[in-house]
Amino acid sequence: MEIINNNSSGDYHIHSSTLSDGMNSIDEIVIQAGKLKYNEIAITDHNQKYLNSYNFNANTHYSIISSGRWKNIHNDVHVIFGVEADLLNETGDICDNIQNITPEFIVLSAHQKIYSGNASLIKNGYLNAINRHGSKIKLLGHLCSQQFSDYLNPKDIIEIVSAANETGISLELNCANLVNNKTYENNLRAMLSCCKSLYINSDAHTLYEFINVRNEGFKYLKCNNYI
Ligand SMILES: [Zn+2]
Numbered sequence: 518m519e520i521i522n523n524n525s526s527g528d529y530h531i532h533s534s535t536l537s538d539g540m541n542s543i544d545e546i547v548i549q550a551g552k553l554k555y556n557e558i559a560i561t562d563h564n565q566k567y568l569n570s571y572n573f574n575a576n577t578h579y580s581i582i583s584s585g586r587w588k589n590i591h592n593d594v595h596v597i598f599g600v601e602a603d604l605l606n607e608t609g610d611i612c613d614n615i616q617n618i619t620p621e622f623i624v625l626s627a628h629q630k631i632y633s634g635n636a637s638l639i640k641n642g643y644l645n646a647i648n649r650h651g652s653k654i655k656l657l658g659h660l661c662s663q664q665f666s667d668y669l670n671p672k673d674i675i676e677i678v679s680a681a682n683e684t685g686i687s688l689e690l691n692c693a694n695l696v697n698n699k700t701y702e703n704n705l706r707a708m709l710s711c712c713k714s715l716y717i718n719s720d721a722h723t724l725y726e727f728i729n730v731r732n733e734g735f736k737y738l739k740c741n742n743y744i
């Protein structure tokens with residue numbers, strides 16, 4: 518298993534208040550990333566369907582960011598603007614835009630409130646999404662969350678991870694979920710047993726999480742002899 522982002526290289530799943538439901542602005546996150554000595558981060562705010570379903574209002578036009586009017590004036594951290602896309606149904610439809618703009622860095626996750634297909638067929642949803650959207654998806658976010666653990670068993674996880682491996686899509690150890698007891702550990706073990714390429718991400722919605730939860734992820738991997 519290759520770990521893409523070691524302890525100090527960066528964090529690729531972070532939410533901001535500028536574009537979605539994080540508690541801190543893009544600038545606050547970037548200043549903190551500098552203090553953490555990260556080389557690179559990806560701000561991966563929620564897609565439009567997710568924002569609409571929770572009535573979150575954007576604080577700015579995404580075009581201000583996509584047209585390059587925002588620049589990092591604080592430090593040398595390279596900032597990628599991505600999106601946490603949502604899996605919508607078992608046919609593998611996804612929503613990957615924010616204000617009709619689809620960023621290049623796509624984390625694909627499933628959330629109970631947004632997935633409107635047949636939950637018992639969610640494995641097919643993942644497999645179809647991987648097949649249809651391919652390596653345009655960079656990684657699968659919190660695949661082992663408890664949200665769908667009634668519908669995904671370790672065998673299903675291995676099937677999804679194998680398809681991701683073949684397609685060049687990475688997996689994620691979601692450290693906020695790990696710390697907040699939202700992980701279904703049997704599925705996590707199945708994922709780690711066969712995953713080729715892994716991101717260790719915070720999924721931070723607060724600076725506290727941004728600073729702390731990835732350390733817990735590395736501790737978990739060490740304690741269980743994955744690294
Ligand atoms: Zn999520």
Ligand SMILES: [Zn+2]
Pocket residue numbers: 530532601658720
């Ligand atoms: Zn997230």
